[in-house]
Amino acid sequence: MAYFEWARDMVIDDGPIDDDHKHLVRLVNELHDATTEGRGREVVGRILDDLIRYTNEHLRKEEAVMAEAGFPNLERHKIGHQAFIDQLGKLQRRYQEGSIAVAAQLSSVLRDWLSIHIRRNDRELLDFMRRQPGAPTSPRG
Numbered sequence: 001m002a003y004f005e006w007a008r009d010m011v012i013d014d015g016p017i018d019d020d021h022k023h024l025v026r027l028v029n030e031l032h033d034a035t036t037e038g039r040g041r042e043v044v045g046r047i048l049d050d051l052i053r054y055t056n057e058h059l060r061k062e063e064a065v066m067a068e069a070g071f072p073n074l075e076r077h078k079i080g081h082q083a084f085i086d087q088l089g090k091l092q093r094r095y096q097e098g099s100i101a102v103a104a105q106l107s108s109v110l111r112d113w114l115s116i117h118i119r120r121n122d123r124e125l126l127d128f129m130r131r132q133p134g135a136p137t138s139p140r141g
């Protein structure tokens with residue numbers, strides 16, 4: 001069993017948002033594997049950079065999708081994203097300053113945040129879309 005498993009209750013759009021989330025799950029697993037296998041700073045640092053860059057890109061992309069859809073909770077959602085970006089930035093700086101333990105901490109911070117954020121907050125987009133006229137009435141499996 002992977003460190004972080006993508007699950008059906010994380011489905012949001014059956015499209016680009018889910019693809020991003022799945023990719024983030026893969027990257028978190030890579031980071032976790034690299035730190036538990038005791039890989040060097042170079043390997044861990046590279047995965048960490050990728051992960052943080054991809055997370056930033058995802059959050060921006062998701063906000064654009066939400067804006068396009070007329071999602072009413074966008075401003076509140078953006079505040080949540082920004083707080084997480086700030087937290088990641090702080091941890092990344094601590095890693096760069098030499099704390100290798102931070103990399104392991106980062107995989108759990110990312111896993112826990114993504115797991116809860118997707119299921120609670122991103123999920124609000126799915127609920128909103130389902131209430132729109134013309135939306136499919138039956139939830140997908």
Ligand SMILES: [Fe+2]
Nearest residue numbers: 021062118122
């Ligand atoms: Fe998301």
Ligand SMILES: [Fe+2]
Nearest residue numbers: 062117121122
């Ligand atoms: Fe989000």
